[in-house]
Amino acid sequence: MTKYLLAWVAVATAYAQLGPAPGKAKPPRSAKEAAPVDFTGYWVSVVTEDWRWRMVTPAKGDFASIPLTAEGRKVGNAWDPAKDEAAGEQCRSYGAPALMRIPGRVHITWADDNTLQIDADQGTQTRLLHFGGKPTPGAAPTWQGYSVAQWEPPVRGVQSPQQGLGATREGARGRSLEVVTTQIRPGYLRKNGPPYSGNTVLKEFFDLSVERNGDPWFVVTTIVEDPQNLTEPFVTSTNFKKQKDASGFSPTACSSR
Amino acid sequence: MSKLTVLVLSAALWGVPAFAQVDFSGEWAPLYHENGPERLPGPELGDYTELPINDAARLRADSWDADRISVVEQYQCRPHGSDYALRGLGNMRVTRDIDPATQRLMAFHTHMLAWDSDRTIYMDGRAHPPEYANHTWQGFSTAVWEGNMLTVTTTHLKENYIRRNGVPRSDQATSTEHWMRHGDYLTVVTVIDDPVFLTEPLVRSDNWYLDPGQHIGIFGCEHAPELPKPEGVVPNHLPGTNPFLREVSEWYGLPYEATRGGAETLYPEYRQKLSGYKAPPKCDRYCTCTTLFDCQLR
Amino acid sequence: MSMKRLLIAMLVWGTYACAQVQTQDAVHVFPVQGNVSMIVGPGGNTTVQVGKEGIVVVDTQTAAAASQVMAAIRTLSDRPIIWMINTSMDADHMGGNEALIRLGGSTDASERARVITHENVLNRLVAPGIAQARVADAASINDTYFRSPKDFLFNGEAVMVYHMPAAHTDGDSIVLFRRSDVISSGDIFTPDRYPVIDVQNGGSVQGLLDGLNKILEMAVAGKYQEGGTFVIPGRGRLCDEADVVEFRDMVTIIRDRVQDMLKKGMTLEQVKAAKPSRDYDTQYKGSPDVFVESIYKSLAARKP
Numbered sequence: 001m002t003k004y005l006l007a008w009v010a011v012a013t014a015y016a017q018l019g020p021a022p023g024k025a026k027p028p029r030s031a032k033e034a035a036p037v038d039f040t041g042y043w044v045s046v047v048t049e050d051w052r053w054r055m056v057t058p059a060k061g062d063f064a065s066i067p068l069t070a071e072g073r074k075v076g077n078a079w080d081p082a083k084d085e086a087a088g089e090q091c092r093s094y095g096a097p098a099l100m101r102i103p104g105r106v107h108i109t110w111a112d113d114n115t116l117q118i119d120a121d122q123g124t125q126t127r128l129l130h131f132g133g134k135p136t137p138g139a140a141p142t143w144q145g146y147s148v149a150q151w152e153p154p155v156r157g158v159q160s161p162q163q164g165l166g167a168t169r170e171g172a173r174g175r176s177l178e179v180v181t182t183q184i185r186p187g188y189l190r191k192n193g194p195p196y197s198g199n200t201v202l203k204e205f206f207d208l209s210v211e212r213n214g215d216p217w218f219v220v221t222t223i224v225e226d227p228q229n230l231t232e233p234f235v236t237s238t239n240f241k242k243q244k245d246a247s248g249f250s251p252t253a254c255s256s257r
Numbered sequence: 258m259s260k261l262t263v264l265v266l267s268a269a270l271w272g273v274p275a276f277a278q279v280d281f282s283g284e285w286a287p288l289y290h291e292n293g294p295e296r297l298p299g300p301e302l303g304d305y306t307e308l309p310i311n312d313a314a315r316l317r318a319d320s321w322d323a324d325r326i327s328v329v330e331q332y333q334c335r336p337h338g339s340d341y342a343l344r345g346l347g348n349m350r351v352t353r354d355i356d357p358a359t360q361r362l363m364a365f366h367t368h369m370l371a372w373d374s375d376r377t378i379y380m381d382g383r384a385h386p387p388e389y390a391n392h393t394w395q396g397f398s399t400a401v402w403e404g405n406m407l408t409v410t411t412t413h414l415k416e417n418y419i420r421r422n423g424v425p426r427s428d429q430a431t432s433t434e435h436w437m438r439h440g441d442y443l444t445v446v447t448v449i450d451d452p453v454f455l456t457e458p459l460v461r462s463d464n465w466y467l468d469p470g471q472h473i474g475i476f477g478c479e480h481a482p483e484l485p486k487p488e489g490v491v492p493n494h495l496p497g498t499n500p501f502l503r504e505v506s507e508w509y510g511l512p513y514e515a516t517r518g519g520a521e522t523l524y525p526e527y528r529q530k531l532s533g534y535k536a537p538p539k540c541d542r543y544c545t546c547t548t549l550f551d552c553q554l555r
Numbered sequence: 556m557s558m559k560r561l562l563i564a565m566l567v568w569g570t571y572a573c574a575q576v577q578t579q580d581a582v583h584v585f586p587v588q589g590n591v592s593m594i595v596g597p598g599g600n601t602t603v604q605v606g607k608e609g610i611v612v613v614d615t616q617t618a619a620a621a622s623q624v625m626a627a628i629r630t631l632s633d634r635p636i637i638w639m640i641n642t643s644m645d646a647d648h649m650g651g652n653e654a655l656i657r658l659g660g661s662t663d664a665s666e667r668a669r670v671i672t673h674e675n676v677l678n679r680l681v682a683p684g685i686a687q688a689r690v691a692d693a694a695s696i697n698d699t700y701f702r703s704p705k706d707f708l709f710n711g712e713a714v715m716v717y718h719m720p721a722a723h724t725d726g727d728s729i730v731l732f733r734r735s736d737v738i739s740s741g742d743i744f745t746p747d748r749y750p751v752i753d754v755q756n757g758g759s760v761q762g763l764l765d766g767l768n769k770i771l772e773m774a775v776a777g778k779y780q781e782g783g784t785f786v787i788p789g790r791g792r793l794c795d796e797a798d799v800v801e802f803r804d805m806v807t808i809i810r811d812r813v814q815d816m817l818k819k820g821m822t823l824e825q826v827k828a829a830k831p832s833r834d835y836d837t838q839y840k841g842s843p844d845v846f847v848e849s850i851y852k853s854l855a856a857r858k859p
Contacts, residue, residue: 062540
């Protein structure tokens, strides 16, 4: 009996080390098929942080918690909502770096098998997260920019992953959505004018959890990189709770005030 | 067991995949890009915004007198609970225990600067202590992996606070954390379920960055009588007598009702009740505030 | 539903219900520190100190729980019970005295366990009109004290019994196990419920606060206000100094509010209607009205 057991173990081990058999390759799965978690549905922003900078428009010059450069502070202190209205720039505080921070609701769907769509009721903004996409060089910037998405790969070091002798990398199965957005029109990190430039790179990580009472939530960690206006990357994390339906989803136009 | 058996089984085990896990070990520095003034110099008295508290929590907080921290000697060296520590002052070191025989992860340990707080997060599936066991500031924590996210459950917490201006967190609360590492950034979502003081779970998230060069020193604390006081005095405001509760409303132009917190105030539709709000003409209180050193009152 | 299904349902429900009852009445042993353990049972907490010389038992719960409590003690030691201390006259603190002496005391009649209470306990138990059920409790007492502390050395440590006047009752004791660094507080401290201030049996809110403050004076916390001296409450979880502080603060703050209302001339009914404990009612078990009333009555009874 022991001999048969040993033989089985030896064969199984050798087979596992070989990896997939050669032959006809399977077509790659779409982002939707490969999704480790499901972000679709209606979600409401629950404002348990930065309440007085998000639920209301803070006072001019109130930039608490934002690591602004002197230049950023100067631009922020020149904020003039009337001027923005006159210029048709009411949506300056609804750009991608700030959108998820606005108290409101989002509706997440698959626009196609490789594009996740986020519709925000505040500012009636739409974000398209392109899996496998590439921004077109020289394209005109937009409030939401161009977003490249992927399901975050497993944790790895700075070099290409090497199996090494005796170590494996089966673990750390990612379930985060990683998004990098560029080509963003200059805008405001908050309603009262702290700026970000057109060279901003926005990185986001979306993570899903289900709490003890059964409520699904997601947190989006937002990293805004803009050396012109920020002394360091500006990092916030915003929490959304899932809703059963579209209740409360209330499309509202942009406002400068 | 023969040598051949051992060799073959060892080869098989060598190929067994590790558990889904991420290494959170390292020196982590907090980022104060959210709620800087509340977390650094401290919350304003009477500011209960963004908290889903009930009337009991409100009255407790209204009754709280900051003098208690110095007059009642036993409060002087009282640490933050493990749930609040992730929001408060102080850097963090995370280490892990690997069982030398099985190479399995047995526990994470966190060390926080503030009050030299040490916590063990058990990964070995052990049960939590019985309800009659003693409670501690750090509580008793166990965790499981959900893909690359670590979900930590903490019970047996001593009574503490969800904001250090008197808003309490009871010893009946359970804290759930979700730890997510993305490169050199760590995001920790903390969910507090407190049947005594909250009408729904309080979900907050804080961010850290990896700072290998950081060195956490010793915090140290010695308690001593600081003020002569009659025996047994516990500073508190009688109901309806706290003179400071309207300050935050006046300073920031917020409706007083909004500063009282409550679940209703957390949701976007509450903004309709704020339509009469008019911001002060300009900021004159904590207008910067991203680190301890740039957080000036004016 | 067929008879067969009904019987099965009853069997299942009965099994579940029995399991629940067993769980609620179960007795648990919880080692605390040094020679001292806590036994958690349906009648509250029993403190046990064990060693070569024998066993000290503080509070014996009810007669009904005695065999379970004794079985729990036997997991710690097979020595005889030599000392027994009752922290108050409450039936669920001394109801098991006689049974535990019978089950666990020395077989040598000359070594009958010394049962210690403050003399006010015995005085109240032998007063005219006392319930028949309490006669056996009174008979079990053979060692009263009036000057505090009563102390003895046992199992290598000082055991010190302190009288807390006019607290939960006028016969309360707390027990310090000095080397083990454990205090058994009786019902002066009940971390998960409002304290009972038995005004009829000599209790008062000021006495209760004095007792809590005495515990705080005796306890020494470990680093950052944790551990160090452990406190075994009359009922509820194992605690340390910080937990006693929270409880003391609660009693003090509610007392302050009731006192303020009394000064304003409010009647008892008006004070109760004002709900001065409403921010603690969601946290502490027990009747807020009974607690508030006991505070009001003991404050009103104080001489100006």
